[in-house]
Amino acid sequence: MSRSSYLKPDTVALHSGYVPESDHGSRAVPVYQTTSYVFESVSEGSSLFNVEQGGHIYSRITNPTVAVLEQRIAALEGGSGAICTASGMSALFTTFITLCSAGDHLVSATQIYGSTATLLKHTIKRLGIDCTFVPINDEQALRDAIQDNTKMVFCESIVNPGLEIANIPGISAIAHEVGIPLVVDATFATPTLCRPIDHGADVVVHSVTKWMGGHGVAIGGAIVDGGQFDWNKSGRFPELTEPYAPFHGIRFWEEFGPSALVMKMRAESMRDVGAAMSPHNAFLILQGIETLNLRMKQHVGNAVKLLEWLQQQEAVTWTNYPAMESNPSHQLAATLFPDGAGSMLCFGVVGGRAGGAAFIDSLQLASNLANVGDARTLVLHPGSTTHSRLTVDDMKAAGISEDMIRVSVGIEDIADIKADFKRGFSAAQRVGEAA
């Protein structure tokens, strides 16, 4: 049960947001592959445009298939509503520009996905929005970084790729003391393992490309409005509490209360920026979500087994997984992730950078690519790919070393994953010995 549904999560994943439609009784969610929707009359069209009634106008704004996915993700996370976007990055961009305007400021954890760091450090800075980065879970640094014009705090619930765990209750408490919301990217966790809203987060963002979709076939993002943040009491969000000129002077907070943020995003960002998810991608991601909980159990189980095995391998110089005692946030992992802290793990191999390259190049089962959360096992060398735009110092701050191998553990038989990695270690050891 979440704050949005009395059904159990396994049932929500299969059913929420859709009952067989009346015309044909389709049991599966139909793909409404259409750009637009016929109005019954001029009057009905007018009332839809004016939000006098709910419904669909144009698929850049809403689409019936995408809406099922939105309602299902909102129910899984316990939010008041959700918006799906073309990608995880567009979900982040939509969130940042809805909450922040030119002259505003936000605070982000230093340890975040490389493209998100670039977005915060460079792209939105060009729009006049400044970001201060602080070490994740450093409460004093967070307090010191908050300014009068700060509009939000941002972190990832499981950090990519350093695998620290965000202290969501602690960070949200500090943010709420000064009337600002906490936005959490929960891509690595999924609502199966941790629902940030239950722990104090106000907005949850996902790249649903990853575990939510789970099969590496569709790009997409989602933003979930927790519905608990009081935008009026905060006093920092006139965009939500004062008349919004492009929409007949609507006051989103007064009219929609717990769904004010997601309504604003729909009315502004989806209309003006247009980072809409395609109906077909929504359909594909819905197929993945139906088995999310089953897959996550296997993902987490395999990750733990692989970690234990890696720790016994001579070619492995170090390992990292959120639940390991050597991980500084392992206690948080135990508290916030009782069913497992995801299926990402990192390790170093003998031979440094060259050894790492040899390891990856010799794998046959695991795929070397820039994605995570596929049902298949994936590996990557972040220092030369996803985080290559960062300076050495920034890489260090983000918890990345040159020899780091990032593994997104899949749901194959664990014996086959181990056999594949064994082949890689032999290659790495040969490089190490040669050096």
Add this chain to the structure above:
Amino acid sequence: MYIDVRGKKAYAATGGKEFDPTLPTVMFVHGSGLDHRSWALQTRWFAYNGYSVLAPDLPGHSLSEGDALESIEEMGAWLADFIRAAGVDSVHAVGHSQGFLDLLETARLSPELLKSITGVGTAGAIPVNPALIDAARNSAGDAAEMLLMWGFGPDAQYGISAVPGMQPIAIGRQIMASNPLYEDLVACASYENGSAVAQSIEIPAQLILARKDRLTPVRAGMAFAEELNARVSVIERYGHMLPIEAPRQTLQKLRELIGGLEKAAQEKG
């Protein structure tokens, strides 16, 4: 907008347009623990189609100041003062669940203020399980969970929403958990004037009922419609939270009654 009622600021949604007391006015009254947002998908239509709208938050609820009122009789009297404070002679009044009981009392006290009365998902009395009242005394959030589990019909329980992307259960929970639900439920449970009021008023009336309503079962609403001599509609497949679950059907029934009465009044001159 905010209106001063008995020295306290009362918030009233106006459907997204400036309130104009010279237009025919429709007043929407929310149910237990809820607020003006129950009517988000009816108020804007009326406001943009020739009417003025007032959807107040009762005292102590959401955006209105003051303490919660302790009885349906007090709420009915407060609504009469609210209408006068808004500067209108009379309104078409619409109440959801407890909001309709409040309006029965307004009708008893000041029938001249009401041009018509519509009850949505309601009856002439709303008995409340003592266990629910006990839960509300301890935690509005826990009581909201119980109410919403029973209040929303099967489609909403499966995450269906009239507004794409939304989850009405979470929205309702958030609003109810922050409002004086206990006081409202006690007031509902104590109210016994319904039948007497029904026999004493001669205002055009209708009841819009829900086939899957488990809080105010349709048979109770049908019986009261007969006492009130009200026109009655039953909307299939939805539950007690009709304004949110079946906003189009609810709006259509409101348009039929209120539009018909206004048209007749204009023809009469």
